[in-house]
Amino acid sequence: MELPGLAVLAGAGELPIHGRLCLPDGDVPKTVMLAQHGSTYNNTYWNSAFEPDTYNFSRAMTDAGYAVFAIDRLGYGGSPRLTPQLLTLEVHAEVAHELIGKLRAGEVGGEAFDHVILVGHSYGTATAWRESAKYNDADAIIGTGWSNSVTPVPTARFLATYYPAQLDPKFAAMHIPPGYLTMRPGARGGDYFYAPGGFDPEVVDYDQNELRDTAPDGEGTFAARFGAIPLAPSPGSHEDIEVPLSSQTKQITIPTFQVLGSKELQFCGTDQNRCTSSQRLQRDESRFFSERACLRSAVTPNSATSTTSTATPTTPTPPSGPSLRTCSARTAAIRTATGSTARASPEPTWARRNPGSVPDRTEWALRSGPGQVSAVSP
Structure with a gap:
């Protein structure tokens, strides 16, 4: 489905945003997750057609009683590919802000x-943090694959896998404007997104061939915009550097949950020492958040950046902390208000009708249950 009428870029008029809304069977829930993908992905990151009982985030969340609205951020998927230098972190955050209002309305x-939870992967988490630092208008944040500290050498190796999308066989015929990048063929199988020994090789093939998208180079400009030039050493470390958003996250005042894979190269420090336990990660990250954020961090074993694609999915448990009583009260209040009791849901009708495929993403919204797949006007 497409949402017209987002005016987030001066002079660009109203911009449509494409996304997929997934609802559980039965009554419409009070809570929706606004899911934002990372670089070189699109909404299919949350809606995998490969072994969806294992790897489809939206299915798992609708089974638990939540709605999920997974969008294609500007420059990705079915959303407009604008001049890439214009698509900055600030613009993506403004889009998220407007979508929160539309979801409530x-x-x-x-x-x-009634309630909106921002969910992010990698750059999608950075977007959620930036939006919340500015507006704090969601009810909670779940961020994966992003941190306030980055290890320079593996990050440089990761960025070296990007090259112009026009040179890639998958995108060469799409007439994508200059300034859009993608990861080189085969790079998905490196140790950036998937931990060696912790994934199904067929997942990587599916990622490379089906999930991989382009990325606008404007997303990299947030480093200069948020005062990270020159990058500063992370407190207590001689090897890590602060990601630019660390000056913003202290302004977040809504409950925040962070998830990193234990084998994450870019954000877990040298030899992944920051991710040896959930407690260690939370101790390091809590310096960048105020107590009002009720930060809870968790580490998933044997996974890297793509935590939704691990071979053995796990449900991490946030560690305890000094403000646990206050945070638990706030979390309980949210759960009571959202009515988020898990309930079973049949597999989505599209999965039964078309095994291994998804309806055209510009035409369909997804409801679980018999007879619940309905067309949506573009």
Whole structure:
């Protein structure tokens, strides 16, 4: 489905945003997750058609009683590919801000939601943190694959896998504007997104051939915009550097949950020493958040950046902390208000009708349950 009418770029008019809304069977829930993908992905990161019982985030969350609205951020998937230098972190955050309002107002699929949880992967987490630092208008944040400290050498190796999308066989015929990048063929199988020995090789093939998208180079400009030039050493470390958003995250005042894979190269420090336990990660990250964020961090074993694609999915348990009583009260209040009791849901009708495929993403929204797949006007 497409949402018209987002005016987030001066002079660009109203921009449509494409996304997929997934709802559980039965009554429409009070809570929706606004899911934002990372660099070189699109909404299919959350809606994998490969072994969806294992790897499809939206299915798992609708089974648990939540709605999920997974978008293609500007420059990705079915959303407009604008001049890439314009698509900065600030613009993506403004899009998220407007979408939160539309989700609450019933302007997405005709369903009004009382509560919105921002969910992010990698750059999508950076977007959620930036939006919340500025507006704090969501009810909570779940961020994966992102941290306030980055290890320079593996990050440089990772960025070296990017090259112009026009040179890639998958995108060569799409007439993508200059300034859009993608990861080189075969790079998905490196140790950046997947931990060696912790994934199904077929997942990597599916990622490379089906999930991989392009990325606008404007996303990299946030380093200069948020005062990270020159990058500063991370407190307590001689090898890590602060990611630019660390000056912003202290302004977040809504409950924040962070998840990193234990084999994450870019954000877990030298030899992944920051991710030896959930407690260690939370101790390091808590310096960058205020107590009002009720930060809880968790480490998933044997996974890297793509935590939704581990061979053995796990549900991490946030560690305890000094403000646990206050944070637990706030979390309980949110759970009570959202009515997020898990309930079983049949597999989505599209999965039964078309095994291994997904309806055209510009035409369909997804509801679980018999007879619940419905067309959406573009």
